[in-house]
Amino acid sequence: MGARVLPRKQIGKQVIRIAIYLRVSTAQQLEGYGLKVQEDQCRAWIAYAMRGLNHVIVDVYIDGGVSGKLASRDELDRMTADAMAGRLDMIVFGKLDRIGRTMKNIHRWVYDVTDKGVRVATADGRIDSDDDMFGIQLSLLAYMAEVEHALILERTMGGRMQKVAVGGWPLGEPPFGIMLDNDGNPVLNPAEVKQFEDAAKIFIDAPEIPSREDGARSMNALNHRSRQGKEWTGGNLAGRLRAGLKGYVDFTFAGTNEDGEPIETSYRVEIPKPLPDDRAAELLAILDAGSRPKSRPASKYLLSNRLFSLCGTHRTGATTPGTDDRYYRCMGTREGVQDHDCWELPADEVDAAVWGEVKSLMADKDKLHALIEGWLGTVPERASSYRRRLVELDTEVEKKKASRRRKIALLLASVDDDEDGDDATLVEELRAELNAKIDELIEERDRVSDWLTEAEAQEGRAAHLMSLVEKVDGNMDDFTLDQKQDVLDLLRVEVQITDKGRPRHKGLVDPITEWHRETGTPIPATVTDEMWAKVRDILSSNRQWKDVRGGFEVMLDKLRTGRAWNSYSGDERIGGRTYATLYRRVHAWFGSGEYEKALEALSPFLGVPVPPLYVLPSMHVTGAVDDSVTSRAAGERKHSVSCNESETAEASSRR
Numbered sequence: 194m195g196a197r198v199l200p201r202k203q204i205g206k207q208v209i210r211i212a213i214y215l216r217v218s219t220a221q222q223l224e225g226y227g228l229k230v231q232e233d234q235c236r237a238w239i240a241y242a243m244r245g246l247n248h249v250i251v252d253v254y255i256d257g258g259v260s261g262k263l264a265s266r267d268e269l270d271r272m273t274a275d276a277m278a279g280r281l282d283m284i285v286f287g288k289l290d291r292i293g294r295t296m297k298n299i300h301r302w303v304y305d306v307t308d309k310g311v312r313v314a315t316a317d318g319r320i321d322s323d324d325d326m327f328g329i330q331l332s333l334l335a336y337m338a339e340v341e342h343a344l345i346l347e348r349t350m351g352g353r354m355q356k357v358a359v360g361g362w363p364l365g366e367p368p369f370g371i372m373l374d375n376d377g378n379p380v381l382n383p384a385e386v387k388q389f390e391d392a393a394k395i396f397i398d399a400p401e402i403p404s405r406e407d408g409a410r411s412m413n414a415l416n417h418r419s420r421q422g423k424e425w426t427g428g429n430l431a432g433r434l435r436a437g438l439k440g441y442v443d444f445t446f447a448g449t450n451e452d453g454e455p456i457e458t459s460y461r462v463e464i465p466k467p468l469p470d471d472r473a474a475e476l477l478a479i480l481d482a483g484s485r486p487k488s489r490p491a492s493k494y495l496l497s498n499r500l501f502s503l504c505g506t507h508r509t510g511a512t513t514p515g516t517d518d519r520y521y522r523c524m525g526t527r528e529g530v531q532d533h534d535c536w537e538l539p540a541d542e543v544d545a546a547v548w549g550e551v552k553s554l555m556a557d558k559d560k561l562h563a564l565i566e567g568w569l570g571t572v573p574e575r576a577s578s579y580r581r582r583l584v585e586l587d588t589e590v591e592k593k594k595a596s597r598r599r600k601i602a603l604l605l606a607s608v609d610d611d612e613d614g615d616d617a618t619l620v621e622e623l624r625a626e627l628n629a630k631i632d633e634l635i636e637e638r639d640r641v642s643d644w645l646t647e648a649e650a651q652e653g654r655a656a657h658l659m660s661l662v663e664k665v666d667g668n669m670d671d672f673t674l675d676q677k678q679d680v681l682d683l684l685r686v687e688v689q690i691t692d693k694g695r696p697r698h699k700g701l702v703d704p705i706t707e708w709h710r711e712t713g714t715p716i717p718a719t720v721t722d723e724m725w726a727k728v729r730d731i732l733s734s735n736r737q738w739k740d741v742r743g744g745f746e747v748m749l750d751k752l753r754t755g756r757a758w759n760s761y762s763g764d765e766r767i768g769g770r771t772y773a774t775l776y777r778r779v780h781a782w783f784g785s786g787e788y789e790k791a792l793e794a795l796s797p798f799l800g801v802p803v804p805p806l807y808v809l810p811s812m813h814v815t816g817a818v819d820d821s822v823t824s825r826a827a828g829e830r831k832h833s834v835s836c837n838e839s840e841t842a843e844a845s846s847r848r
Contacts, residue, residue: 209248211239211283212272216256228255231287231316238316239285251281276306283312288319362462363444365587365638369420370437370467379464385437388417389467392434396479397472405431405480421639431480432646438473439649440466443580480650495544495677496521500688502535510540536693542809547688548677550814552669555680562659569655572648579645586638590631597627689813705783706752706803714792715800716753720746724798728791732782741778743767745791748779755804 213235215228232253239250252275254268275281284306303313307322314321321327362377370389372382395411396402403411405427413424419433436442442462466473494510501507506525512518521543523535554561601624672680709716717724725742734741743766751758762772782788 207247209243209246209282210251210280211243211248211285212275212281213239213250213253214255214269214272214284214286215253216266216269228257234287234316235285238314238318242314248283273302273306276311277309279309281311283314286313286315286320288315288317363584365583365590366420368436368439368442368464369433371464379462381465381467385420386467388412389434389437391415391417392430393468393472393476397475402479428643432643435477435480435646435650436642437467438477440464440473444584477653493674494519494521494540495674495681496540496547496688499681499686500538500543500690502690503693504530504535506530506535508535508538538690538809543688543812546809546812547686547814548669551680551684551686554814555669558663565655565659569651572651572655576645576648576652579641579648582641583638583645586634586641590634590638593627593631593634597624597631600627687815689815691811691813693810705779705788706755708783709752709803713802715802717749717792717795718753718799718801720749724795727794731791731794732787733785735778738768738770738774738778744775744778747775748782752803753801 213232215231215235217228217231236250239248252272254272256266256268272281272284276284303322307313312322314323362373362379367373367379370382370385371379372385374380392408392412395408407427409425409427409430412430417425419425419429440463442464444462468476496508497510498507500521502523502525504523504525506523506528508521508523511520511522513520519540520537521540522537525535601620708714720742725745728745729742732741732745738744743764747761747764747766750756751761758772758776760772761767761775763769764775767775779788782791
C-alpha cells in the first residue's frame with residue numbers, strides 16, 4: 194500500500210490529489226489481472242491524462258481477495274470517507290467493476306463522490322466524470338457489469354442454454370399434457386389431453402364443484418392414471434393440472450462468477466395448453482380456490498361457513514319460517530359442543546359490518562399490496578431454488594441414464610458365453626441397481642416439482658389479488674351478492690367472533706321501546722323531586738295504587754336498561770307488587786297518551802337514548818391474504834381487523 198493521505202497544506206492548493214483503488218479476487222490474481230497489473234495501468238493513465246498538471250498520487254487503496262458484489266469493503270470505505278471529507282480530488286480505477294457489479298451500488302457510489310466534486314475515471318479510458326458523455330457511459334457500463342453473470346452462465350452451461358433460448362427443451366420431463374416430438378420440441382400429448390378434458394368436466398361442469406380429493410376419485414373411476422401409472426391423489430392431480438395449464442415452463446441455470454459466488458439466470462419456454470384459454474382459466478381459478486367445495490348457486494348468506502363462534506364452530510345462515518328474519522346460527526349443538534350457548538346473530542347487520550371492513554381494506558391499496566407481499570414472503574426465492582434443483586435433478590438423471598448404458602455395455606462386452614445364465618443374472622442385477630438410483634432421483638424430482646407447483650400457485654394467487662386491487666375503483670356498495678362472495682373467496686375472508694355481545698331477544702314487540710326508537714325521544718336519566726312535581730298530576734293512579742312515582746321510576750329504568758318486565762316482580766319501588774300489575778299501569782299511561790305528555794313536561798331535563806335490543810359482538814375479520822385454516826385457530830393471522838362493537842336496532846324489536 195502507498196503512502197497515507199497528505200494534508201493539502203503539505204502539497205499546495207493547486208495540486209490535484211489523486212487516489213488509486215485496486216481490487217482483485219483470488220481467481221483474478223491467478224488469471225493475471227492482479228494488483229501489479231492494475232496499478233501499472235492506473236499510473237500509466239494518470240501520467241498521460243495529468244501531463245502538464247500539478248498532481249500527486251496521495252494513496253493507493255487495496256482490497257485483495259474481496260468480492261465486487263459486496264457494497265461495503267474496508268479500503269473502499271476508507272477511500273470513500275477521505276473523498277467525502279474533501280481530502281481527494283480524483284479517484285482512478287482499473288475498470289468500472291472494481292467499484293461493484295450491480296447498477297445500484299455503482300450509481301450510488303459514483304453519484305455520492307462526484308457530488309462532492311471528486312473526479313472519477315477508469316484506466317481503460319471508458320469512464321471519466323469530466324467527459325460530456327459520462328452519464329450515458331456510466332449507465333451502459335454499469336448495466337454491462339450487472340449482466341456479465343449471464344455471459345458466464347452461457348459459457349459454463351454451453352449448448353443447453355442456447356437450446357432453451359430458442360424455445361427448445363433443454364432437459365428433463367415436460368409437464369403433464371406435453372410430450373417432446375422427434376426434434377425435441379414440446380407438443381401436446383393426446384392421451385393426457387383427454388385427462389385434462391375429463392378433469393375440466395369434473396371440476397367445471399358438475400352442478401357442485403368437488404374437492405380436490407373427490408375430483409381425484411372421479412378421475413380414477415374413469416381409469417385415468419398419473420404418468421407413473423399410479424392412482425391420482427387430490428394434491429398430485431391439482432399440481433399436474435396447474436403445471437400443464439400455465440402455458441410455459443421456467444428454467445433456472447446456475448453457475449459461479451469470478452469470485453466463486455453463485456449466480457443464475459432464467460429462461461421461459463412456451464408450451465401449448467391442453468385446453469382452450471377460457472376453459473383453462475376457469476379450471477385454474479377453481480384449483481387456486483383450494484380444496485373446499487363451493488355450492489352452486491351461491492348461498493344468499495354472505496358469511497355462511499366463514500363466521501366462527503366463540504366455541505370455535507362455524508355459523509350458517511337461516512330464516513325464521515314465515516318471515517324475512519335472516520340470521521346466522523351456530524352449529525355447535527349439531528357438532529356436539531358441550532355447554533353451547535351461542536346467540537343467533539342478525540345476518541344483515543353482521544354482513545354490513547364485515548363488508549365495511551373489507552371495503553376499508555380494499556380502499557387502502559398500498560396497505561393491501563404490503564399485506565400481499567408479506568403473505569407471499571420468501572415464496573419467490575423458494576420457487577427459484579426449486580427450479581434450480583429441478584435442473585440439477587434432470588441433469589443427474591441424464592447422467593445416470595448415460596452411465597447405466599455405458600456400464601451395462603461394458604459388462605456385456607466383458608462376459609464370456611454364459612451357458613448357465615449367471616452372466617445374464619448379473620446384468621439384470623446391475624440394471625436393477627442402476628434403475629433404482631434413477632427412480633430415487635425421479636421421486637425426488639416429483640417432490641420438488643410438487644413444491645414448485647404449490648409455490649407458483651401462491652405466486653399466482655398474489656398476482657390475482659394485486660390485479661383485483663387495481664380493478665376496484667367503483668362503489669363496492671353496488672356489488673351484487675355474487676360479486677361480494679367472489680371477493681371474499683379470493684381474499685379467503687373468515688370472521689372470528691371474540692365476545693358474546695347482547696343477544697337478540699325473541700318474543701312480542703314492546704311498543705313503548707319501539708316508540709322511543711322510532712321518534713328518537715330520549716328517556717329521562719333519573720326522577721328528582723322537581724321532575725316528579727311536573728308529572729304527578731299527569732300520570733293517573735287507581736284505588737289499589739295511589740302513589741305511582743315508584744312505578745314511573747321502574748318504567749324508566751326498564752326502558753334505559755332493556756331488562757325484562759318480570760325481573761321487577763316484588764321490587765320495593767312498586768310496593769312489592771307483581772310485574773303484571775306494573776305492566777298494566779305502564780301500558781295504561783302509554784295507551785292514554787299520559788306517558789308522552791309526561792315526557793314533554795320533562796324535556797328540559799337530561800335524557801338518554803333507548804338502548805338497542807341487541808349489540809353485535811366484537812369480531813376479527815381474518816385471512817384477507819392468509820389461506821391457512823390452522824392460523825385462525827392458533828391466532829396467528831397475517832391480517833386482523835377488529836370490527837368495532839356495533840349497536841344496531843332491529844326493525845321489529847324483540848321483547
